[in-house]
Amino acid sequence: MFSKRLVSFSMWIDRTRWARNTWAMAAIFVLTMAVIADMLSCVPPSLRVFNSTSGPMLESLGDRGCAENPKHYSFMAVMSLIATAMLVQVSHLIKLGLMVLVVTATGAVNIYSWRDIYDLYDYIQFASYRTSIVPSKYLMTMMIIVMMIGFYFFARHLERQSRKLFLWKIGVHDQKERVFEMRRWNEALVTNMLPEHVAKHFLGSKKRDEELYSQSYDEIGVMFASIPNFSDFYTEESINNGGIECLRILNEIISDFDSLLDRDEFRCITKIKTIGSTYMAASGLTPESNTNGYSNRKPEEQSLIERWQHLAELADFALAMKVTLNNLNKQSFNNFMLRIGLNKGGVLAGVIGARKPHYDIWGNTVNVASRMESTGVMGNIQV
Numbered sequence: 001m002f003s004k005r006l007v008s009f010s011m012w013i014d015r016t017r018w019a020r021n022t023w024a025m026a027a028i029f030v031l032t033m034a035v036i037a038d039m040l041s042c043v044p045p046s047l048r049v050f051n052s053t054s055g056p057m058l059e060s061l062g063d064r065g066c067a068e069n070p071k072h073y074s075f076m077a078v079m080s081l082i083a084t085a086m087l088v089q090v091s092h093l094i095k096l097g098l099m100v101l102v103v104t105a106t107g108a109v110n111i112y113s114w115r116d117i118y119d120l121y122d123y124i125q126f127a128s129y130r131t132s133i134v135p136s137k138y139l140m141t142m143m144i145i146v147m148m149i150g151f152y153f154f155a156r157h158l159e160r161q162s163r164k165l166f167l168w169k170i171g172v173h174d175q176k177e178r179v180f181e182m183r184r185w186n187e188a189l190v191t192n193m194l195p196e197h198v199a200k201h202f203l204g205s206k207k208r209d210e211e212l213y214s215q216s217y218d219e220i221g222v223m224f225a226s227i228p229n230f231s232d233f234y235t236e237e238s239i240n241n242g243g244i245e246c247l248r249i250l251n252e253i254i255s256d257f258d259s260l261l262d263r264d265e266f267r268c269i270t271k272i273k274t275i276g277s278t279y280m281a282a283s284g285l286t287p288e289s290n291t292n293g294y295s296n297r298k299p300e301e302q303s304l305i306e307r308w309q310h311l312a313e314l315a316d317f318a319l320a321m322k323v324t325l326n327n328l329n330k331q332s333f334n335n336f337m338l339r340i341g342l343n344k345g346g347v348l349a350g351v352i353g354a355r356k357p358h359y360d361i362w363g364n365t366v367n368v369a370s371r372m373e374s375t376g377v378m379g380n381i382q383v
Helices: 004-015 017-040 072-087 090-113 117-127 136-193 196-203 243-262 309-332 363-374
Strands: 047-050 055-063 213-227 268-274 278-282 339-353 358-362
Touching: 004 017, 017 072, 017 090, 072 090, 090 117, 090 136, 090 339, 117 136, 196 213, 196 278, 213 309, 213 363, 243 309, 268 309, 268 358, 278 309, 309 339, 339 363
Parallel strands: none
Antiparallel strands: 047 055, 213 278, 213 339, 268 278, 339 358
């Protein structure tokens, strides 16, 4: 129906604030000037005087045109003031300037150019008491000025409310961003404290503090890995800064072990805790293991390789820990050695504690794995 250029131009005006406001103010200015031009082009009608019983009277010869009711043009100026006050996202000073322009132009025409027309209008409409009335040219001009003042204060109030609303929206947006950031930090903290699938259990819905989380597993691999000769290395002498340097090396070892869990081949392994220089981990606890009820198939429908693949990955993780420790020994000129114990079986996993909650596993499988480590040979893996 309309040309593409016209449609694109209209959309550009609608999207661009300054163009939209400029177009609106220009339209108001043009319409006001059109009204003023129409007023200036008005010619007073021809009149003749005749005598009547009530005294001399005036009679119009032909159509009186704009002199019929000149107040209509002042009302049109009021409509221009209303349109100016309704402009959004425009400074009140610009609105005031446009209003003053409309009032000045209309008032000048009313008082000077149209003084004869208004005098004629008053003489015809109020002939019986014309000595006791305020001339319409002054009355309409004062009415426009009063309306301008009222609309200006309304526009000023509207601008203040719009600014308050804008600042309130910015504040709400900032608060939402802070809440979102705080929630993200909390989720990262909880995920760092608990396994990811357990953290989702607590973050996914509202949980009461006294609610217990527990899960039993039938086919789990458990590993204990300790550094027996670290106790001989640890000392609190001044040369080690009161033992701080020893703790720094232990932290570097444990951190290197933790970094191994970021590999894709060890995604089924979960770190449980560290006790001194002993590292405890388990396999088959996560949904990625596809066992212990996480698979869509029943256990009897899965092969032994599918069911116990996570245990092979746990053994590979133990070998990777030995390689990592050897590399660190070369860098720090130490001779730390691992003693590792592995076992498989059923366990009970759960989260204990309302504050600083801890994820742990219990069962005879865990006890046997701990005994395998404590009774094993340093530098070897006892299964």
